[in-house]
Amino acid sequence: MRLATPLKNLDRELARFHGRLKVGAAFVALLAAALLARAFYLQIMQQEHYIERAESNRISLVPAAPHRGLILDRNGRILAENYSAYTLELTRAQTGNLDATLAEVGKLVEITPGQLRRFRRLLSESHEFETVPLKSKLTDEEVAILAAHRYRLPGVEVKARLFRNYQAGPGMAHVLGFIGRINDRDLKQLRETGREQNYRGSVHIGKTGLEQSYETLLHGRTGFDQMETDASGRAVRMLSRIPPVPGKDLRLHLDVELQAVAEHAFGDYLGGLVALDPNTGGVLALVSKPGFDPNLFVDGIDPETWKSLNESPERPMVNRVLRGIYPPGSTIKPLMALAGLELGVRKASDSIDDPGYFSLPNSRHRFRDWKAGGHGMVDLRKSISQSCDTYYYKLAVDMGIDRMHDYLAQFGLGEKTGIDLEGESSGLLPSREWKQRRWKQPWYPGETVIAGIGQGYHLTTPLQLAVATAMLANGGRRIEPRLVQAVRDPLAHTWQSIPGRERGRLAITPEHLDVVREGMMDVLRPGGTAAASAAGASYTSAGKTGTAQVVGIKQGARYDASRLARQHRDHALFIAYAPAENPTIVVAVMVENGGSGSGTAAPVARAVFDYYLTGKRPGSMQLEADLAAD
Amino acid sequence: MPRTSHWILRRLSHLDGILLLLVLLLLGISLAVVASASGQSPARITGHLINMGLALGVMVVIANIPPHLLSKVGPPLYVAGVVLLIGVALFGEIRNGSRRWLNLGFMAFQPSELLKLALPLMLAWYFQRNEGLLRAKHFLAGAILLLVPFLLILRQPDLGTALMIGASGFYLLFFAGLPWKVILGGGVLGGAALPVMWGLMHDYQQRRVLTLLDPSSDPLGAGYHIIQSTIAIGSGGLFGKGWMQGTQTQLDFIPERTTDFVFAVFGEEFGYVGAIFLVGLYLAIVVRGLVIAARAPTLFGRLMAATLSLNLFTYAFVNMGMVSGILPVVGVPLPLMSYGGTALITLLLGMGIVMSVATHRQLNKT
Numbered sequence: 001m002r003l004a005t006p007l008k009n010l011d012r013e014l015a016r017f018h019g020r021l022k023v024g025a026a027f028v029a030l031l032a033a034a035l036l037a038r039a040f041y042l043q044i045m046q047q048e049h050y051i052e053r054a055e056s057n058r059i060s061l062v063p064a065a066p067h068r069g070l071i072l073d074r075n076g077r078i079l080a081e082n083y084s085a086y087t088l089e090l091t092r093a094q095t096g097n098l099d100a101t102l103a104e105v106g107k108l109v110e111i112t113p114g115q116l117r118r119f120r121r122l123l124s125e126s127h128e129f130e131t132v133p134l135k136s137k138l139t140d141e142e143v144a145i146l147a148a149h150r151y152r153l154p155g156v157e158v159k160a161r162l163f164r165n166y167q168a169g170p171g172m173a174h175v176l177g178f179i180g181r182i183n184d185r186d187l188k189q190l191r192e193t194g195r196e197q198n199y200r201g202s203v204h205i206g207k208t209g210l211e212q213s214y215e216t217l218l219h220g221r222t223g224f225d226q227m228e229t230d231a232s233g234r235a236v237r238m239l240s241r242i243p244p245v246p247g248k249d250l251r252l253h254l255d256v257e258l259q260a261v262a263e264h265a266f267g268d269y270l271g272g273l274v275a276l277d278p279n280t281g282g283v284l285a286l287v288s289k290p291g292f293d294p295n296l297f298v299d300g301i302d303p304e305t306w307k308s309l310n311e312s313p314e315r316p317m318v319n320r321v322l323r324g325i326y327p328p329g330s331t332i333k334p335l336m337a338l339a340g341l342e343l344g345v346r347k348a349s350d351s352i353d354d355p356g357y358f359s360l361p362n363s364r365h366r367f368r369d370w371k372a373g374g375h376g377m378v379d380l381r382k383s384i385s386q387s388c389d390t391y392y393y394k395l396a397v398d399m400g401i402d403r404m405h406d407y408l409a410q411f412g413l414g415e416k417t418g419i420d421l422e423g424e425s426s427g428l429l430p431s432r433e434w435k436q437r438r439w440k441q442p443w444y445p446g447e448t449v450i451a452g453i454g455q456g457y458h459l460t461t462p463l464q465l466a467v468a469t470a471m472l473a474n475g476g477r478r479i480e481p482r483l484v485q486a487v488r489d490p491l492a493h494t495w496q497s498i499p500g501r502e503r504g505r506l507a508i509t510p511e512h513l514d515v516v517r518e519g520m521m522d523v524l525r526p527g528g529t530a531a532a533s534a535a536g537a538s539y540t541s542a543g544k545t546g547t548a549q550v551v552g553i554k555q556g557a558r559y560d561a562s563r564l565a566r567q568h569r570d571h572a573l574f575i576a577y578a579p580a581e582n583p584t585i586v587v588a589v590m591v592e593n594g595g596s597g598s599g600t601a602a603p604v605a606r607a608v609f610d611y612y613l614t615g616k617r618p619g620s621m622q623l624e625a626d627l628a629a630d
Numbered sequence: 631m632p633r634t635s636h637w638i639l640r641r642l643s644h645l646d647g648i649l650l651l652l653v654l655l656l657l658g659i660s661l662a663v664v665a666s667a668s669g670q671s672p673a674r675i676t677g678h679l680i681n682m683g684l685a686l687g688v689m690v691v692i693a694n695i696p697p698h699l700l701s702k703v704g705p706p707l708y709v710a711g712v713v714l715l716i717g718v719a720l721f722g723e724i725r726n727g728s729r730r731w732l733n734l735g736f737m738a739f740q741p742s743e744l745l746k747l748a749l750p751l752m753l754a755w756y757f758q759r760n761e762g763l764l765r766a767k768h769f770l771a772g773a774i775l776l777l778v779p780f781l782l783i784l785r786q787p788d789l790g791t792a793l794m795i796g797a798s799g800f801y802l803l804f805f806a807g808l809p810w811k812v813i814l815g816g817g818v819l820g821g822a823a824l825p826v827m828w829g830l831m832h833d834y835q836q837r838r839v840l841t842l843l844d845p846s847s848d849p850l851g852a853g854y855h856i857i858q859s860t861i862a863i864g865s866g867g868l869f870g871k872g873w874m875q876g877t878q879t880q881l882d883f884i885p886e887r888t889t890d891f892v893f894a895v896f897g898e899e900f901g902y903v904g905a906i907f908l909v910g911l912y913l914a915i916v917v918r919g920l921v922i923a924a925r926a927p928t929l930f931g932r933l934m935a936a937t938l939s940l941n942l943f944t945y946a947f948v949n950m951g952m953v954s955g956i957l958p959v960v961g962v963p964l965p966l967m968s969y970g971g972t973a974l975i976t977l978l979l980g981m982g983i984v985m986s987v988a989t990h991r992q993l994n995k996t
Contacts, residue, residue: 009762016807017932021920024805024940028916031947032909038954042864043902050864057861058877231858231882 059239060229063201066220067490068164069247071176071210073256074284074485079168080176080211086143087136087161087299090119092128094155102134105156108149109142111135118302125183131157136299161203164211164298168256170291171263174319175254175283175421175483177209178294180301198222201244207297210250210483213422217487220247249488251495253282258611262287264621265607269600271571271591272320272462274481275608278470278577278586280500281479283419285587285608288320322424325459326590329546330387330597331575332408332454334516335468337380339407340395341512348515351379358393360445367393367449384519385528387545389453396452401443404451405431410506411468412478413460418503419481427464430457454546466588469575472520473542473583475513476506520544521580524602530574533602539613542583543576543605545597548590569593574601578609585612644693644989646922652915653689653981656966657682659896659908664969666874667887667895674888674969681971685978692982696990700983701758701930704751708775711748714741715782722786730786742791745779746976747983749795750937753802758930764807772803789835790948790960797944801937805923838958855891858883860955863897863905870901888969890961893953912946912965915939922988931987938980945977 042050071080088109095101105111115135122132138146138158146158164179166172182190182205190196190205199205201222206215223244227235262273262285275284292309301309309316318324340346356374357366369375369389375382383391396404409415414429428434430451432443450456463481470479479502486495520542524534529545547570572594577583587605594600610616661678668674692700714732718741722729732739753772760768776799783792804813828836862878871877876898878884884894897905919939926932942965949964951957963973 009764013762013764013807013929017805017936018924020805020807021924021936024801024936025917025920028913028940028943031943032913034956035909035947035950035954036906038951038956039863039897039902039905042860042954043866043897043905044868046864047867050861051867053861054865054878054883057858057883058881228881236881 057231058228060227060233060235062225062227062235064223064225064244065162065201065203066222066244067162067246068179068204069214069218069220069488069490070249071218072249072251073254074252075255075257076251077256079172079252079256080164080166082162083165084160085136085163086138086158087133088138088142088146089131089133089157089159091131091155091157092123092126096154101153101156104153105134105146108145109135109138114302114304117304118300121303122181122300131159133161133299136161136163164204164295166294168259170293171259171287172256173209173291173294174288174321175209175252175259175286176294177211177213177421178207178297179204179211180207180297181205181299204298208423209294209421210252213420214250214484217248218250221245246490249490250484251486251488252483253277253280253284253485254286254483255284255612258608259285259287261285261611261617261621262604262608263289265604265618266591269591269594270314270320271589271594271601272324273587273589273604273608274321274463274466275585275587275612276466276470276479276481278473278479278583280485281470281482281502282485282500283481283483284585284612286321286483288318288322288324290314290316292316319421319423320590320592321462322419322421323461324590325425325427325461326548326571326573327456327458328413328454328460328465329548329570329573330389330454331465331544331546331573331588332458333384333387333392333546334472334520334544334575335408335411335413336392336395336399336404336452337384337519338472338508338512338516339404340399341380341515342509343399343403343407345399345403346380346395348380348512351377352391352394354378354388354390356390358390358449360397360449363446365446367446380515381519381522384516384544385522385525387523387529392452393449394452396448397445399452401430401432401448401451404448405429410478410504411471412503413458413464413468415464417461417463417467417481418501419463420483424463425461427461428457428459455549462588462590465573465575466586469577469588470586471506472513472516473577473586475510476508478503478506517542517580520576524576530598530602533598533606537606537609539578539609540580541576541578541605541609542580543574543602545602546573546575547571547595547597548573569595572597572599572601574598574605576602576605576609578613585609641690641694644985645690646693646918646985646988648918649915649922649981649985649988652911652918653966653978656911656915659911660892660967660969662873663892663896663899663967664888666876666899667879667884667892668969669880670874677971678969681969681974684971685974688975689978689982689985692979693985693989695986697928697931697934697983697987700934700986701751701755704748704753704755707744707748708752711741711744712779712782714739714744715779717741719782719785730788740972742779742783742786742788742795743972743976745783745795746798747980749776749779749799750802750934750941753799753806754930754933754937757802757806757933758928761929769803769806769808769812772799772806776800776803787832787835789831790962793960794941794945794948794962798937798941801940801944802933805933805936806929835958838960855885855959856952856955858885859891859894859953862894863954866898866901866904868902870897870899870904873899875899890949890963890968891953892968893950893964896967897954908967909946909950912943916943919984922984926987927991931990935984935987938984942977942980 068082070078072078119132119134126132143158150156166176181203182199186205190199198221206212221244224242226239228237228239229235266289270289273287277284296305354369354374354376356369356372359366374390375386375388378388378391409429414427416424416426435441435443447456451458467481479500482500484498486497488495521540522528523530523543524541525531530543534541549570572591574589574597577586587608589601589604591600607618664678665675718729718732723731723733725731730740732741752775780792780796783795858878862884876895878898879887879895884891887895916939919935923932923935926935945962945965948957948962952959963970965977
């Protein structure tokens, strides 16, 4: 029994072994099936997904930023252009100890406190993997020093960047605006408008002015280089390339020389001026004094400078032509006169005997004329040339606020003009309905009286006054002011002009318009309120003076509260066009605290007309130019 | 000269033709894939050829040694291996956080490599000695012989190698006739012990398991390998991108692509068709090994042939499973495919043993 057991066991063990071999084979088959099932899943079922992922591994898109379009004045002078410069940039995520790195960099190149402040501010607005400029426009020497020390400064890079240069100076800042670094708010907006992809290679975006309103045209289309890259991100070869499409160049109606003449004509005064071509709506000059240096903003402004600009009592960042709202004062009188004629409330020959004041029936209150004792017998033409208040007090009452509002509205008062710049104010053309809505109060007859001379609730921008004046000059066509006259594809080299736009045409009886125009010409003839400023001109012109009261007007007070205590003088206004017979230029001038329209505003218009119509510069400016040439 | 060639022929007659053909096929594929993966680096290709030559030489030598002599190597090799493992635990060098290496002065050596063959040899020798008398106590003794090196390697810690060596020991016990109730009972116990095992695992081991379950949780760290290799395999599609055309391979996206991740290169360049062929080759080797085992005259031969065949396939399975993302990343090369001399020599040494079993038919009673 005991001897037999091993042998029997041997047979049993062998049989069992063969059974186990089969189990082993089955086990192996199972494992093989699992592997092939997995491979089937990856290679057959998910093939497309993985091919896509392999491709996105392999291919990286490197954005190529387009060149921004240039901005030229009407004569082709460059106002905004690009230049390439080296900048010193830091990437927070790679620098390690930031303060140590900054200290180290500071030993190599000079970093001003302003640059450091600006850097800190930009840093706080950026993600830590973004590169933030510390110093731009490096000299060749600085580039060489930094390149030599780069190996021990991780996260510090010298990059060639495109910048914008506004060589026309502060005077053009309110027209051109500026570009600045794309911030979170810009990015959000780009995302919402589906333009984010187009800005993948861009650092800057238009923030204000034309740079903002023509951003889409100026920016161009970002190109992409499709690169094959290895796992470490090194480009192996270029697969394909979609070249960037450069932005369009803009040509303005504006003449920088005229702009300079106008700015110079303001002298020490602040204020705003806009000159339009009454036929096309082209903006020939647009001055808002003071200006500022737009170049400060291109690569991020340092907080101190920004604070001083933003908090300056002179408000250099406010475009007075678009956003300054003032009572139109007497400049509204030609429009009132036309309204009286057109609505049949007055005939040109109707005269009043002006005692120097006006009273409403059943009222002892006297609305005074600016001239004590009055102007005597005044007809419509004289009411304009002498700026007779009494005439318009009475006219306004006879017309009534409702008809006044409806007629003046046709000149665009109280409405945005639609200029190709953003941030325009709409001003205010008062009406019964407006007062009820805004103040929950009825309209009082006394308010109609002062509305007749452009005071009270009236608020207009210089631009609105210019458009209304242009309608008088061109016979009722309500033109839309345009800065840009043509657009050029830099590759095609041909300018494509942008036609002027009209908001509508107001039918005006020619005889009525002629009388008003005559009145406005009288303003500049001997005996008129602004006769002095037209003396000796080789062309005829027509205009109207005005003053915007600074004291006692709520809306006006809010605009410039800080100056009120010092400066109580009124803002001087003047609207004009020339030549009177066939107008080619219209201006609206506002001189802050200039006192009277005839004294300070009209001479500015004269200087603009002189240069535009005859090429003559103001004597003092000519002298400066001669000195500079020597 | 005729005598020399005669001698060579006799030596070669101890090779198993089918197994040799399969091995050479795999080595040929390996050469092509390593050439592509290394960017046709002459150094890599030459090194690979030298390794292959050495390993094939070792295989021929071993195939010529009769199994009964081979079995005698088992106990001393096993004892030496265990002693070295203890030595590692006491004096070993720490690399990458685990104590696996023994510095022999002229070279660093992993004793756990030795156990890959020493353990099956030892167990097969032991069961051969007790052939026909196998009882529970023999299996118990076998289990202890298995557990000693297993636990020592686990402590290093080297979970992957411990499991592979444990598997080879288990296969041998299984083929020796380990009762099913013990296997199933052990399986249940093992399942219950999993949570405990998890608790005992090192951080990096837990992380490897976790990234296996969700590679995207750590795309730049531990998950990167798996993500890139599955992308490579998946993008290969049915026929692959072609030899030396795999973008994942050629642009360096696959890490360790000549060694542990060589299957990703293969899958990308040769596709599903290639994968079927490769798995088929491994299956053929196993089937041939099992046939040899079935025909082997001694228990030692049967156990060794069956265990080594199954073991080779297990390595292949674990490697391909890890590269294609169904098993955790454990540092196991793909048998006969990955670049690397030690693994290749160990594997062909094993194949040499199988061939020796196949070609030494006569019973050499001891």
